[in-house]
Amino acid sequence: MKDNYIVQAWLILALAVCFAAALSGIEIALADRIAENKRNETFGQIANLVRSPWWEPVPAQTWQADGKTEQWVTPEGHLAYKAFDKQGTDRGWVIKASGQGFADRIEILIGLDVPGETVLGLYVLDQKETPALGNRIKEETWRRKFVGRETSRDIVVSSASKMADNIANNSVQAITGATVSSKSVAAIVNAAVKDFRNRISDLKKKQ
Amino acid sequence: MAKDGPAPLERFINGILPENPVYRQLLGMCPTLAVTGNMKAAMTMSGAVLFVLFCANIITSLIRGLLKPHLRILVFTLTIATFVTIADRLLQAFLYDMSKELGPYVPLIIVNCIIICRCEVCASKQGVLTAASDAVGQSIGFTLALASIASVREILGTGTWFGLTLIPADVPAKVWSTWSVMILPPGAFIALGLLLGAANRIGEIRQGRRAAV
Numbered sequence: 262m263k264d265n266y267i268v269q270a271w272l273i274l275a276l277a278v279c280f281a282a283a284l285s286g287i288e289i290a291l292a293d294r295i296a297e298n299k300r301n302e303t304f305g306q307i308a309n310l311v312r313s314p315w316w317e318p319v320p321a322q323t324w325q326a327d328g329k330t331e332q333w334v335t336p337e338g339h340l341a342y343k344a345f346d347k348q349g350t351d352r353g354w355v356i357k358a359s360g361q362g363f364a365d366r367i368e369i370l371i372g373l374d375v376p377g378e379t380v381l382g383l384y385v386l387d388q389k390e391t392p393a394l395g396n397r398i399k400e401e402t403w404r405r406k407f408v409g410r411e412t413s414r415d416i417v418v419s420s421a422s423k424m425a426d427n428i429a430n431n432s433v434q435a436i437t438g439a440t441v442s443s444k445s446v447a448a449i450v451n452a453a454v455k456d457f458r459n460r461i462s463d464l465k466k467k468q
Numbered sequence: 469m470a471k472d473g474p475a476p477l478e479r480f481i482n483g484i485l486p487e488n489p490v491y492r493q494l495l496g497m498c499p500t501l502a503v504t505g506n507m508k509a510a511m512t513m514s515g516a517v518l519f520v521l522f523c524a525n526i527i528t529s530l531i532r533g534l535l536k537p538h539l540r541i542l543v544f545t546l547t548i549a550t551f552v553t554i555a556d557r558l559l560q561a562f563l564y565d566m567s568k569e570l571g572p573y574v575p576l577i578i579v580n581c582i583i584i585c586r587c588e589v590c591a592s593k594q595g596v597l598t599a600a601s602d603a604v605g606q607s608i609g610f611t612l613a614l615a616s617i618a619s620v621r622e623i624l625g626t627g628t629w630f631g632l633t634l635i636p637a638d639v640p641a642k643v644w645s646t647w648s649v650m651i652l653p654p655g656a657f658i659a660l661g662l663l664l665g666a667a668n669r670i671g672e673i674r675q676g677r678r679a680a681v
Contacts, residue, residue, distance in 0.1 A: 272534050273542055280550040287554050291561040298564040364572070389572040392502060393653070396571060 299386060303342070303357065303370060310372025310382035311344045311353035339453050341460075351375050357386075358453030363441040365389035367398070371450055373412065377461050380416075383407040383450070395442035403443075406433040412454040418444045473594050476601035483605025490613030491667040495581040500614060501656040502573050507630045510618035511611070512566045516559065516574055518607035520551040521583050522600065528591035529599035535592055544587040545578070552577045582610060620659045625650030 267274075340357040353375050359368040367390070372382035385399040397403055410416045411431050418440065419432040427433060435443040474482065489495045496517075503513045524547045528535075535543060556574045559567035567574065577583065586606055591599040622628055624647045627635035635644055649655050 269536060270539065272531065272536070273539060273546060276531075276543065276546055280546065284550060284553055287557055291557050294561040295557065295564075298560065302564070389575065392572060 302386060303355075306370055306384045307342055307344050307355045307372075310355050310370055310384060311374075339456055341457055353381055354457070356453050356457050358449050359387075360445060360449035360452065362388060362390050362398075362445040363395050363439070364391060367442075367445055367449060369446065369449055371407075371453060373454070373457070377454075377458060378412055380407045380410045380412065380450070380454075383446075385446075390442045391439065394436070395439040397436050397439060398442050398446050403433075403436055407450065412458060415451045416447050418447050473590070473598070476598045479590060479594075479598055479602035480605035483602060483607070484609045484612065487606075488609040488613060488667075489582045489585075489606055490610060491664060492671075493582075493585070495585060496610060497660075498576060499573055499580065500617065501653070501660060503570060504614055504618040504621055504656055504659070505625070505651045506622045506628075507615065507618045508566065509569055510614040512559070512563065512570060513573065514607065514611035514614050516552075516555045516577060517580065517582070517610055518604070519555050520548060520577055520580075521586060521607055522603040523551045524548045524583055524587055525591040525599040525603040526596055528587045529594065529596045532592050532594075540588070540592060541584070544584050544592075548583050548587070549578045582606060616663055617656070617659045620663065621650045621655050625655060 342355040342357075344352045344355060346352050354373040354377055356371045356373065357368070358371060359366050361367070365388070367385065368387035370382075370384040370386060371380060372384075373379065374381055383404040385404070388396060388398060390396045390398060406427070407416065409428065410433070414431050417430065417432045418435045419427065419430060420435060421427055421430070421432065422434055433443070433447065483489070485492075487493060490497075490500050499513050499517070503509045524544070527547050528544060531543070552575060555577070556567070559570070559574060586602055590602040594602075619629060622630075623634060627633060627637075627644075627646050635646070647655070650659065
């Protein structure tokens with residue numbers, strides 16, 4: 262009886278149950294607050310993500326991302342925000358998407374133009390990729406490579422460094438040593454954008 | 469007392485300098501190098517390590533009589549992972565920006581050798597009071613080490629300390645200019661190497677004095 266694995270591991274099983282209960286309690290207590298923090302960060306980024314043209318950054322205070330932002334959910338469950346400026350002019354869309362990265366889930370925001378045809382910006386909300394390699398997906402120099410890419414075809418990851426080649430192929434250059442993380446982000450963008458475009462085309466048909 | 473190991477006060481004092489986890493035991497090198505670019509990040513990491521080490525040591529000490537030798541590491545890891553997850557969620561809830569800045573280094577506390585080492589060396593063998601004293605002493609030692617490295621890097625790298633400007637921006641470049649390398653990864657190795665060398669030298673001098681007496 263003493264050799265039985267379950268008997269030997271009773272302490273671990275008991276601890277696992279206790280710790281799971283404690284973690285559940287913490288999750289229940291803090292989940293709303295953490296979600297609010299992420300929501301505030303998302304709203305803070307909306308103005309930056311829908312800037313147009315992207316190389317002329319618009320100061321965030323001229324946008325009312327939190328006050329004038331409509332929000333709806335796509336069929337696949339992606340949150341999409343429609344952003345307006347102070348004058349009430351439609352400035353574009355921001356889609357919240359997530360997917361599996363190299364180490365853990367990656368959560369991103371994708372900025373699109375008004376017709377939803379071109380990527381205006383990308384922001385990494387949450388990631389736990391390898392420090393100094395995969396976590397470079399959050400660096401602006403890499404995120405900018407997505408700007409201007411078309412949503413009508415998949416964005417692919419390539420080793421090409423020439424901007425002209427990448428524009429022609431609708432590709433982004435992979436981060437050296439972090440191809441999996443780079444491909445993961447591209448895949449998340451493609452899946453979310455495809456879902457979003459389906460939703461938009463459904464709406465147009467109804468109109 | 470000899471049978472039970474060092475007393476609580478001895479454990480506490482040892483952790484700060486004589487058995488400093490960074491300068492004497494060379495443990496916890498990952499956060500030591502990665503989050504010492506500025507004092508705020510270093511102190512947040514130290515606080516998280518204090519919380520995890522304190523809780524893990526107490527739980528381990530309380531259940532030390534039930535531990536089976538071949539399953540002890542699994543119990544330590546399970547306990548540490550639980551408190552690291554709690555620390556991570558607390559940071560996300562109350563220090564969101566800092567949580568983003570520290571990124572994966574908070575979850576990586578799970579594999580921080582300092583904590584599993586203290587569970588193995590002290591908490592699994594001694595009483596709760598001793599384990600708690602050991603956790604606080606080692607955490608203070610870790611905090612001092614991180615603070616010393618972060619101070620050097622932040623002051624030399626950006627001219628600030630805890631975000632406060634120490635070297636005004638209008639100081640002519642001929643007089644002083646910040647060393648950007650210090651806030652980059654090579655700066656962490658340079659600062660750690662020099663401070664480790666200094667700590668060893670001080671240790672040698674103290675040993676020499678003791679031998680002379």
